[in-house]
Amino acid sequence: QKEVEQNSGPLSVPEGAIASLNCTYSDRGSQSFFWYRQYSGKSPELIMFIYSNGDKEDGRFTAQLNKASQYVSLLIRDSQPSDSATYLCAVIGNQGGKLIFGQGTELSVKP
Amino acid sequence: KAGVTQTPRYLIKTRGQQVTLSCSPISGHRSVSWYQQTPGQGLQFLFEYFSETQRNKGNFPGRFSGRQFSNSRSEMNVSTLELGDSALYLCASSLGRVPGNSPLHFGNGTRLTVT
Numbered sequence: 001q002k003e004v005e006q007n008s009g010p011l012s013v014p015e016g017a018i019a020s021l022n023c024t025y026s027d028r029g030s031q032s033f034f035w036y037r038q039y040s041g042k043s044p045e046l047i048m049f050i051y052s053n054g055d056k057e058d059g060r061f062t063a064q065l066n067k068a069s070q071y072v073s074l075l076i077r078d079s080q081p082s083d084s085a086t087y088l089c090a091v092i093g094n095q096g097g098k099l100i101f102g103q104g105t106e107l108s109v110k111p
Numbered sequence: 112k113a114g115v116t117q118t119p120r121y122l123i124k125t126r127g128q129q130v131t132l133s134c135s136p137i138s139g140h141r142s143v144s145w146y147q148q149t150p151g152q153g154l155q156f157l158f159e160y161f162s163e164t165q166r167n168k169g170n171f172p173g174r175f176s177g178r179q180f181s182n183s184r185s186e187m188n189v190s191t192l193e194l195g196d197s198a199l200y201l202c203a204s205s206l207g208r209v210p211g212n213s214p215l216h217f218g219n220g221t222r223l224t225v226t
Contacts, residue, residue, distance in 0.1 A: 034214060036217075043201055043220050049214050099156065103153045
């Protein structure tokens with residue numbers, strides 16, 4: 001089992017729709033969870049981080065964390081073509097300091 | 112505030128050679144992490160340094176090594192290069208006092224091609 005697993009992509013949504021990106025992790029002791037966005041040919045950039053169970057909202061983005069289910073998700077409301085990128089889920093496990101990334105989900109927002 | 116700076120941006124080396132990559136973190140950041148990114152394996156953790164000490168290490172062979180200087184700048188070295196080492200090498204910095212409590216900020220990466 002991979003330490004961090006994401007939806008296999010690509011995920012295609014129409015402009016204005018909600019994009020839902022999912023991620024599961026294997027280390028039950030994980031404490032910190034991050035979502036990064038990576039445009040083609042660019043380096044990852046941080047979108048959101050979440051440490052506590054529940055929802056965290058930032059503009060059009062909402063991160064959701066359920067530690068009991070070992071599940072973290074990212075919702076993008078009112079999706080725009082500029083949101084088209086690969087979204088990477090990353091988790092810091094119990095040992096700390098070592099940020100483990102999922103394979104990423106490619107999102108395509110169609111005008 | 113300047114971001115994470117990696118040099119060089121591109122490198123072409125031949126098998127058997129060695130290479131050194133450089134990373135300057137964001138001012139005030141004391142933790143530097145290195146990642147290898149390939150299409151097949153995604154982003155894989157190499158190692159993390161904090162205050163000149165290696166704090167975490169990934170599952171890479173001993174050919175991959177690194178160090179951090181007193182000004183928090185870091186270098187990564189790969190010896191006896193293999194074709195499979197061709198990848199984008201990303202450096203990321205964070206405040207890092209407590210591992211995992213501050214987000215990573217990535218540099219633009221060094222694209223290494225081994226022929």
